Amino acid sequence: MNHQHQSVGDRTYLRVGAGSAVLGVVAALVQTALDPSYSDDPTKAIQQASLSHFLTLSRILDMTSFLLLLVGVVAITKVLSAGRGASWARVAGPCSPYRLLPARSRR
DSSP, rough: OOOHHHHHHHHHHHHHHHHHHHHHHHHHHHHHHHHOOOOOSSHHHHHHHHOHHHHHHHHHHHHHHHHHHHHHHHHHHHHHHHHHHHHHHHHHGGGGGGSSSOOOGOO
């Protein structure tokens, strides 16, 4: 019974992770499309940026896409480290942001 309940939780983590990763990619693509191009001259670029609100939107989308991708990586790493993909999680372990979580929240 506990094993079945745990796999439902794993599926939930996978869904959240996959959804976050997909939304992160979409947000990154939108941010890339909206990213304004500025002059190579720093003075002109600063003047153009100060007159535009697109730069703020672009940076917010950039931050949002990074955070969504991070949530996706953490969720997928958590699920893989407990199941049949544990060996893959061990290989990627040193690079995983999941390792930054306290040990008791990893259970």
